[in-house]
Amino acid sequence: MSSQPLQPFDHNALLQACAQGQRSALQQLYERECRFLMGVALRIVRDNAAAEDVLQDAFVNIWNKAASFDPLRGEGRGWMCSIVRHGALDAVRSSARTVSVEEETMDALLEAGDPPESADMLDAFERRSTLGRLDDCMSRLDVAKRNCVLFAYIDGCTHAEIAERLNAPLGSVKAWIRRGVASLKECMA
Template sequence: MTTETDATDSFNYELALRNCAGGDRQALQDIYRQESRHLLGVALRIVRQRQQAEDVVHDAFMNIWTKAGSFDAALGSGRGWIYSVTRNLALNAVRSGAREVSVDEETAQALDAQSSLDAHAQVADAFDLRVSLGRLNDCLSRLEPARRNCILYAYVDGCSHGEIAERTQTPLGTVKAWIKRGMGTLRECMA
């Protein structure tokens, strides 16, 4: 009797990826049969919506097919590479907020009416907004450039701490500390 673990251990992910890079569609089908349900579980845990998770897995297999040539066994296992492709796509889907919500006609009209009221209120608050933005700009300018950049990368560009560490060539722990302390300084300055 062959267990699932035995089948995973005997499957040669590196060879399958090399074959995908060479245009072998059967290799992609083999990877799909071997891992699709597990990858769906990974995507579902991240995006929390079945349809979106299925889309992520579809896109992951498209990337596996088109980017299999970029896999380097010296950097890690083939199975790990496949999972990282899926995980990264799922995280990107969450970051981009690619969620659509369907509403009925009555709700859409209510949302439009609320948007009109909000727009009117925003005109009244435009002066307050300009004052707040001016204070924020002043407070940001008081931070050290490296800390300010980390905060802007996180809150304006939407970068993760790891991405910021990569961009700034700074250790991850340092980036986290800079953001935490910088946000504390901004809160004090804005109060």
């Protein structure tokens, strides 16, 4: 009884085959690595549906970018893992732009009126004369936090857009929004 040694799985060759348009190579990579790569995505995004989206996007990217894979710079499995990891981190970053706020707070903010015409560093709060119940709580926030909250929830700006409008560091804007919303929740409780 002779047994042949198992051939190691050759990620590099399959990635080169993907670069040449061989769909069966992508299928083999998917069948071999989907569970592992799903685990990588899930550990980062911590949501099954989001991890599935990340994995699907990753395999599309693996197919589209297979020609850019260079075996001299690393192993194919590591390259695939980095695509999943970067996709998962991007998903986390994009979901971090959405700051959770209670429905009651959001309704009051939406009733506040039209967004400001100007996007300069002027106090956005002054341009909104009627904020209903939030008026007192909003007035307790410092200008930076107040502007960030208003730009985010009234104008619908992303963190990066707010940072650009205020000429402030992105990390500061995120902190101001987080602290501003926390202060509003505490004030309205």
